[in-house]
Amino acid sequence: xxxxxxxxxxxxxxxxxxxxxxxxxxxxxxxxxxxxxxxxxxxxxxxxxxxxxxxxxxxxxxxxxxxxxxxxxxxxxxxxxxxxxxxxxxxxxxxxxxxxxxxxxxxxxxxxxxxxxxxxxxxxxxxxxxxxxxxxxxxxxxxxxxxxxxxxxxxxxxxxxxxxxxxxxxxxxxxxxxxxxxxxxxxxxxxxxxxxxxxxxxxxxxxxxxxxxxxxxxxxxxxxxxxxxxxxxxxxxxxxxxxxxxxxxxxxxxxxxxxxxxxxxxxxxxxxxxxxxxxxxxxxxxxxxxxxxxxxxxxxxxxxxxxxxxxxxxxxxxxxxxxxxxxxxxxxxxxxxxxxxxxxxxxxxxxxxxxxxxxxxxxxxxxxxxxxxxxxxxxxxxxxxxxxxxxxxxxxxxxxxxxxxxxxxxxxxxxxxxxxxxxx
Numbered sequence: 029x030x031x032x033x034x035x036x037x038x039x040x041x042x043x044x045x046x047x048x049x050x051x052x053x054x055x056x057x058x059x060x061x062x063x064x065x066x067x068x069x070x071x072x073x074x075x076x077x078x079x080x081x082x083x084x085x086x087x088x089x090x091x092x093x094x095x096x097x098x099x100x101x102x103x104x105x106x107x108x109x110x111x112x113x114x115x116x117x118x119x120x121x122x123x124x125x126x127x128x129x130x131x132x133x134x135x136x137x138x139x140x141x142x143x144x145x146x147x148x149x150x151x152x153x154x155x156x157x158x159x160x161x162x163x164x165x166x167x168x169x170x171x172x173x174x175x176x177x178x179x180x181x182x183x184x185x186x187x188x189x190x191x192x193x194x195x196x197x198x199x200x201x202x203x204x205x206x207x208x209x210x211x212x213x214x215x216x217x218x219x220x221x222x223x224x225x226x227x228x229x230x231x232x233x234x235x236x237x238x239x240x241x242x243x244x245x246x247x248x249x250x251x252x253x254x255x256x257x258x259x260x261x262x263x264x265x266x267x268x269x270x271x272x273x274x275x276x277x278x279x280x281x282x283x284x285x286x287x288x289x290x291x292x293x294x295x296x297x298x299x300x301x302x303x304x305x306x307x308x309x310x311x312x313x314x315x316x317x318x319x320x321x322x323x324x325x326x327x328x329x330x331x332x333x334x335x336x337x338x339x340x341x342x343x344x345x346x347x348x349x350x351x352x353x354x355x356x357x358x359x360x361x362x363x364x365x366x367x368x369x370x371x372x373x374x375x376x377x378x379x380x381x382x383x384x385x386x387x388x389x390x391x392x393x394x395x396x397x398x399x400x401x402x403x404x405x406x407x408x409x410x411x412x413x414x415x416x417x418x419x420x421x422x423x424x425x426x427x428x429x430x431x432x433x434x435x436x437x438x439x440x441x442x443x444x445x446x447x448x449x450x451x452x
Contacts, residue, residue, distance in 0.1 A: 111385075116393040125396050127380055133390035143302055144269045147247055148220060149205045150240045154184055154197060162192045162200055164228075168248065172240040178228065185227040185235070206242060220244055249301075250274040256430050258289035264309070267301030267354045272308025279312055279338055290342030290433040293362075296372060296425070300353025303331065310361050313337050313368070317403070319361040322381050324398035333361075342436035343368040344429045347415055348422060352376035360402035360413050369436065370415040371429045373422065379409030 111119070113130075120128045131139065151171020157163050164182045167174050184192055187203040195203075206218025218224075222242050229235040249271050251263040260282045262275055279291065293313075303320075310319045311334035319331045345359050345368045356375050362368035381398035401407050417432050419425040 111387060111393060113387055113389050113391045116387060116391070119393070127378075127382060127396050129382065129394045131392045131394075133392070136384075136392045146244050147205075148218070148242055148244055150224065150242055151245055152178065152204060154200055154204070156197055160193065162195075162197070168245060171245050172243060176238045176240060178226075178238065179230070181231050183229045183231075185229055188225050218242055250278065252278045254286075255292065255426065256289075258283075258285035259292060259430065259433060260286040260290075261292040261294055263294040263296075264298055264355070266299055267303075267305035267309070267358075269302060269305065271301070272305045272312070275309045276312045279341075282341075287338075287341050288437070290344065290436060292344050292346060292429050292433065293368070294346045295351045295355045295359055296346050296348040297350035298352070298355035299350065300355055300378075303354055303357065306354035306358045307331050307333065309358050311337050313339065313341075313343060313362060314365060315339050317365065320357045320400055320402060322398050322400045324381055324383075331357075339367065342433055344433045344436070345370050346425055346429050347372040347375050347413065348425070349373055349376055349412075351413075352378045356408050356413055357400060357402075360406065360408060363413065363416065364402045364404040364406070369417060369432050370413065371417045371432055372415050372419050372425045374414050374418075375408065375412040377408050377410050377412030379407045 116130045119125075120130045149171075150173045151168030152164060152173040153166030153168075154162055155165035162184045164173075164178060164180055164184060167178055167180060184200070186192055187200065190203065192200045192203070204224060206222055206224065220243055223239050224242065226238045226240065227235065228238065247266070247268055249265045249268050251265075253261050253263075255261050260278070262278050264271060264275065275293075282291070307319050314333040314337045316333055316335045316337075319333050321328055321330045323329075343362070345362055347355075347359050347370055351359060351372075352375065356378065359368075359370055359375065363370050379400040380396045381400065382394040383397045384392050384394045386392055399407055399409055402413075406413075417428065419428050
């Protein structure tokens, strides 16, 4: 759980490696392949299913410094010890602080906008199939791609006239979203209303060219379905702004049968996000009490759930090696408070807090300033959280969660497991 501390507000950082999103899927969002960002031990490009669709909204792409995320007071982003950007990059590259990060002003603006649950793109997910071709793996409803009739399974041949077959998927995503640093020297990032020309071929063999205009879309980080009779599954891909309220609404809308049978909270591949949203999610299932604590500047700070949460509905939480950061904070709280049974595999293990500092040129340096602890005093940093019920095979985790839920008084008619990828 890499965290970001802004005065009274806390963010948990997305800790990701460079080239895939959850189950190998990449979105045309703002964070993939940020070549100007430097990080030791793994880049901050979004993996495991979050804000590769997350990005910059109108006004954040013009090359200015951009605002730090909400509620960041000026005192919290004071000059970083007089570092120049070159010194900051060298500091990060030295590896002395494993989770230190350096952002250009534009990269940080995109990151901040991504946490607001928005991204600039065309609503298209792409993947690489067994034959090495680039195929459409998801189309966001009401997005430009959907409006143009692009469908899952279409082969993407080129973007703005350049073939994509030999390009890494991250570069394809960069071209879809119009990122200047992955395109040509001196180019400016694309903005809302900018156009991109795609050549596609449908599975039936017909080729066509489509011009799309990029727009600001919601990331759709919460997906709700019913994998078995009377069971509600809530899949959360990331804790962006408003996700806690979406989880609460899903639980409140749940039919009476789900209140008796149970809920599966699917955090597999959840790469983190805003701590305040993870705490809000914990508050849905807890009636007050501790969620986590962290040390910063020698001072202990406690994160507490709100009162009145649903403490009676059987609850299973699905986790895996892609469950990290704020997702681990939530899972650890529900596990330590004996509110949920964790099913799956050991989580990623990221439990440190980073504080951002603005440099003179508008870039941002983040350095580790503290560590998180679960209500029982455990730190997942470097070790992760062990599930209560491990799944020998990742493919078995979904059915196993339903069996565990049945043992808690839940599901009697499990349906075939849906794949872990439950969102575009």
